[in-house]
């Protein structure tokens with residue numbers, strides 16, 4: 205498929221997504237700047253990202269460290285593009301993302317925190333991170349439990365090259381907004397509970413994807429991670 209066809213399809217889908225976001229913002233009374241769209245470009249070619257960039261998108265999410273590295277090299281001519289890392293990360297891959305990533309969404313276990321801190325310190329970088337919560341306790345997903353949040357934040361406070369900017373979650377798959385909403389509300393409550401000690405920079409809530417972005421924005425999402433609704437189904 206040619207890049208021109210992609211560009212047309214992405215433009216049409218993006219229009220729908222932006223309309224959905226604007227509509228729910230209006231309904232719940234949240235200002236435009238309070239919700240940022242992260243376009244999840246995993247397993248999509250660099251040309252698709254270029255097309256989305258030309259349409260005004262600047263935040264792109266990737267799940268695989270190697271893929272983020274390769275695309276950041278290929279798209280290095282787009283200087284204000286911000287990469288978000290949103291997948292599970294093995295410790296031996298931290299070098300691929302530190303120095304390239306504007307926000308790392310999936311920080312959880314102590315070993316990963318230590319590896320990110322060590323790498324960022326060694327290259328003289330700072331890295332903004334979110335703590336991933338696994339609020340339903342699903343075996344298949346990474347993330348800490350709510351009980352572990354205070355100690356995780358303390359560990360991040362001690363890591364002087366990491367800046368904790370908020371929280372991220374991915375609820376269990378469900379069709380009903382009523383089933384999903386409590387997880388998003390819980391994440392917001394956890395953010396609010398720790399804001400007094402963490403300070404104003406601790407303010408991001410990364411939650412909501414193609415199918416549930418409305419539910420997430422209503423609950424307070426500041427970053428929605430939208431893939432297939434913008435780029436089409438992943439094969």
Ligand SMILES: *Cc1c(COP(=O)(O)O)cnc(C)c1O
Pocket residue numbers: 244246267290291374413414415429430431432433
């Ligand atoms: C793939 C992915 C998304 C995007 O999912 P869509 O349903 O395609 O919007 C969002 N967040 C994470 C963590 C993902 O892995």
